[in-house]
Amino acid sequence: MIHSMTGYGKSVLQLPTKKITIELKSLNSKSLDLNARMPSIYREKELTIRKLLADKLVRGKVDFSIYVEATAEDTSTQINTPVVKQYIRQLKEVVDANDIELLKMAVRFPDALNTVREEIDESEWRAIEAEIDKTVILINEYRRDEGKVLENDFNKRIVIIDTLLNEVIAMDPDRIEGVRERLFKGVEDLREKYDENRFEQELVYYIEKFDITEEKVRLKNHLEYFTESVNSIDSNGKKLGFISQEIGREINTIGSKSNYAPMQQLVVQMKDELEKIKEQLLNVL
Known part of the structure; x- marks a missing residue:
């Protein structure tokens, strides 16, 4: 199951003399970009907090905040x-x-x-640390729910690309026959004698040049691999990004080789669906 990098979590801890609000927000980023805001008394724990968040959130532009509101007489x-x-x-x-x-x-x-310089009360800090863990759970639940929406969208678009590929496969024999007919017609229009053996060799060369059998097979495999990766236990946006690049490469090759308007129209539709997938992949953990 994939997870989105977009998420939000908030938790409130009520202590005898203060109310502590912990907030986490995250957006997409190529790596972990963590910004931490907290009162100076908790600064000595910042490295501990950063390590905890790095382990649990992995990637994303993350804003972490601790807000303290005094609820009783408590002065330093x-x-x-x-x-x-x-x-x-x-x-x-x-x-x-x-x-x-x-x-x-x-x-x-x-x-x-x-x-008087305030010192962290260890029992208070343990309560805060537990609340941070709770906030991390909340943001990860948010990311999981957002990821489910992305997963459904990816599966839908991969099915559309696969359907378009099947149409390409179905019309490919007609395309090859069209290439053959155009070559024959071109030679006949010259109204000159020609070496039939040499012509057959040239015909085979051009048909092989326009052949997209390998691209069709590879594209089919890439689509299946993408779907398998989307539905796997782990969420790996970078891996899905690499697969989508391979999908794009095969679609582009089919488009450049096809030399057939109806097939090129299908290729344009496949590219459109793939671009929508790539845009959404930027949000995948």
Whole structure:
């Protein structure tokens, strides 16, 4: 089953003093392009997060975010009481003001407030890590559902190309006969004698030049291989991309060799379906 690289996952963790929202978004990319946004307190865990996401998401342009919203009194800034008291005593010697006014002035001075560096609480981090795992599961479910839509579209278009190929196969004898008749008519129009043996040799050469038997067989095999790969357990967009290139190569060769308008019209339709497949393959993991 294939997976899309497009996905979204969101999970909310409610802790005693804060609400933590974890969000994951992903779009298509040739490799893993991860952008992580989080409060500075969690930066030391960034490498751990990146490794986890790389293992689980594999490819895609991924935006990972942690948002923290305080839901209770929880501050890392504290009043430096001894320093503030010392400021107030000094201010009383130079300013005639009440204690409230002196306090307002004192807290504006250097070192009146201490900012305590927050440390990660390990039990809190374990809860956050579990929530990240949950968010990864959600985005992968989204990718799987999107992949199912792509899988159905690919199977439908491969069937269309296969149907068109069968029409090409059915009309090929008429095309070869048409080539033979045109050559005979061309020679007759010259109204000159010709070496029948040499003409037969030339006829065989031109018919072989226009022969598309190998291309028809290879294209049939490529279509079957594409379908088999789409419906396999693993999702491999790069592999499907390589197969689609081979499909395109055989279709183009049939078109260049056909020299037959009805067949070339079918080739154009096959190319159109293949281009739609290639566009969607850019989203496949």
